Amino acid sequence: MSSLPICAIALFALLFITLTFLKDNWNLHVHGRDLANEIPHLNSVSYNNSLDKELQERRKELLIYYAVSGNKSGALSKKNVLSSRNEWVAQIKESIMYVATITDEIGCDQLRYIKIVDFLGAGYTKAVVKGVLPKGFPVALKSVNEKGTDIRRCLEDFKDLEGCRELVSYKLIKEIVLLQRLRHPNLIKLQGHCLWSLRAGAVTAAFEQGSPLQMIELLQSPWEERFRVCLGLVRLLHYLSQSPLGSVALLDFQPRQFVLVAGELKLTDLDDASIEEPMCQTRADCLLHFPIRNFSIPCSPEGVCQGLNEKRNLYNAYRYFFMYLLPHQAPPTLRPLIDQIMNLTGELKNNVSKTRKAFEEILHLYKSGLYLQNLPPSSVEDYTALRGVRASGGGVYRCWPSYSQKACVLSVFSVREAAFICTSHPHCSSFTLGAQVTWTGRRLVYFRTGFSDLVPDVDSIVYIKKAQSLRTEAD
Ligand SMILES: Nc1ncnc2c1ncn2[C@@H]1O[C@H](COP(=O)(O)OP(=O)(O)O)[C@@H](O)[C@H]1O
Ligand SMILES: *[C@@H]1O[C@H](CO)[C@@H](O)[C@H](O)[C@H]1NC(C)=O
Ligand SMILES: *[C@@H]1O[C@H](CO)[C@@H](O)[C@H](O)[C@H]1NC(C)=O
Ligand SMILES: *[C@@H]1O[C@H](CO)[C@@H](O)[C@H](O)[C@H]1NC(C)=O
Numbered sequence: 001m002s003s004l005p006i007c008a009i010a011l012f013a014l015l016f017i018t019l020t021f022l023k024d025n026w027n028l029h030v031h032g033r034d035l036a037n038e039i040p041h042l043n044s045v046s047y048n049n050s051l052d053k054e055l056q057e058r059r060k061e062l063l064i065y066y067a068v069s070g071n072k073s074g075a076l077s078k079k080n081v082l083s084s085r086n087e088w089v090a091q092i093k094e095s096i097m098y099v100a101t102i103t104d105e106i107g108c109d110q111l112r113y114i115k116i117v118d119f120l121g122a123g124y125t126k127a128v129v130k131g132v133l134p135k136g137f138p139v140a141l142k143s144v145n146e147k148g149t150d151i152r153r154c155l156e157d158f159k160d161l162e163g164c165r166e167l168v169s170y171k172l173i174k175e176i177v178l179l180q181r182l183r184h185p186n187l188i189k190l191q192g193h194c195l196w197s198l199r200a201g202a203v204t205a206a207f208e209q210g211s212p213l214q215m216i217e218l219l220q221s222p223w224e225e226r227f228r229v230c231l232g233l234v235r236l237l238h239y240l241s242q243s244p245l246g247s248v249a250l251l252d253f254q255p256r257q258f259v260l261v262a263g264e265l266k267l268t269d270l271d272d273a274s275i276e277e278p279m280c281q282t283r284a285d286c287l288l289h290f291p292i293r294n295f296s297i298p299c300s301p302e303g304v305c306q307g308l309n310e311k312r313n314l315y316n317a318y319r320y321f322f323m324y325l326l327p328h329q330a331p332p333t334l335r336p337l338i339d340q341i342m343n344l345t346g347e348l349k350n351n352v353s354k355t356r357k358a359f360e361e362i363l364h365l366y367k368s369g370l371y372l373q374n375l376p377p378s379s380v381e382d383y384t385a386l387r388g389v390r391a392s393g394g395g396v397y398r399c400w401p402s403y404s405q406k407a408c409v410l411s412v413f414s415v416r417e418a419a420f421i422c423t424s425h426p427h428c429s430s431f432t433l434g435a436q437v438t439w440t441g442r443r444l445v446y447f448r449t450g451f452s453d454l455v456p457d458v459d460s461i462v463y464i465k466k467a468q469s470l471r472t473e474a475d
């Protein structure tokens, strides 16, 4: 919510949802403004003080997430009438704990004695540190950022430290609630939490630890790694477009809301997610504004801007990720497909589902070597293979974009592709295939200008350019 007024989203969250009863469950069904009328017990407390109002809106939002996922367990029961703050807070705690006992591994007991070893980052809402559990297992711990913009703005508006801490802690709790419901390889994994005290805003959530996404570094990495990030993002957006909570929009979509865990992109900041799609009468009501483009989508017969959330996410993925990471240094035979993805996404002509299919197709072509169809056939015969050895030093040259800063290390589909690359590099006279593979299963190859210092290595084969070896023999 870093970029929107605090109350806007909480209100927004409630305006367009209606819950209807189906047996004893709550199911998200109709979009409309009458949530308040349909669920009197979500409305049984009304506050005059505006901070209290705000707090109450946040509590409602949290319980709605439980209700919406259509799972009676942990959700507000139809019979419950919550008439005081304490009853609301108790219901929230109960809902969170109910799921936590099933899914979370880390609770208050483990978090009480955790060792804090490092600072990982901070944003408007949360501060993140690295903690180490007694068994040496590292986790990222999020808590309310006491020095953050959210607390500061709230204090300016309401001058109530306790209330502000509780208000901001509801954003972290929202993240916990959402991550209890949403699971995907490209969403950060929630490992547990502790609600020490809501009044004091003392909430800790434990997540798998990643490293902040460094766009500059990523720009210099091989295409395969940049493609991995974009593919992970598209897979995530596809999941979010049909999640158990409905279609989820990421309102504060920026690279800094993501981390990398072992090269895999993971969304870590979810407190600005929204599951609402606005009501509409005409297309003109379904607008998406971006700095350099505006879009509008059709208003569905039900009077909802259906698909607005996924389109918003997709265009953000295009402007923050694809544009920088995808086309640059892509394999030439994949370029037409990539240009097509870029164009269709940049114009928002495809939905997320179709975009994901296009990405998976590129992955398939890449992994299966089909993109290499036009490779000249002869190259491998120009090289002599020495099995069971590797070059241990010397002859190093640099190329770009390499997997190593100090040497020319590239991934290849086949020996033939490696031979083709070596032949096309003026400095290259030998290359070594080891056992190392990339995330797609492609082999990492060391290209060199010489082939001296060969040492035994059963997993490795050195290929030496024949012209070069003949010349060496003649010397
Ligand atoms: N799991 C994590 N591992 C490592 N760093 C993280 C993790 N989660 C967040 N961070 C870092 O902390 C920063 C703030 O976290 P975030 O959840 O985005 O808080 P805010 O809601 O205040 O923006 C992020 O920008 C990121 O750099
Ligand atoms: C809010 O104000 C109304 C009228 O001024 C009053 O009747 C009501 O008791 C107040 N509610 C609370 C929770 O203070
Ligand atoms: C309800 O949620 C609990 C906890 O997440 C889960 O174990 C259970 O299978 C869910 N039931 C349904 C019907 O989704
Ligand atoms: C987008 O819409 C806004 C408001 O309607 C308008 O001010 C702006 O000029 C439009 N931008 C573009 C690039 O069309």
Ligand SMILES: *[C@@H]1O[C@H](CO)[C@@H](O)[C@H](O)[C@H]1NC(C)=O
Pocket: 342, 343, 344, 346, 347
């Ligand atoms: C997509 O292609 C069309 C036609 O070639 C072009 O006019 C348009 O500018 C392209 N859009 C983007 C976002 O690349």
Ligand SMILES: *[C@@H]1O[C@H](CO)[C@@H](O)[C@H](O)[C@H]1NC(C)=O
Pocket: 351, 353, 354
């Ligand atoms: C996405 O678009 C394709 C073709 O344009 C369509 O067949 C498909 O039903 C759409 N999927 C969703 C989820 O809207």
Ligand SMILES: [Mg+2]
Pocket: 123, 124, 256, 257, 269
């Ligand atoms: Mg953030």
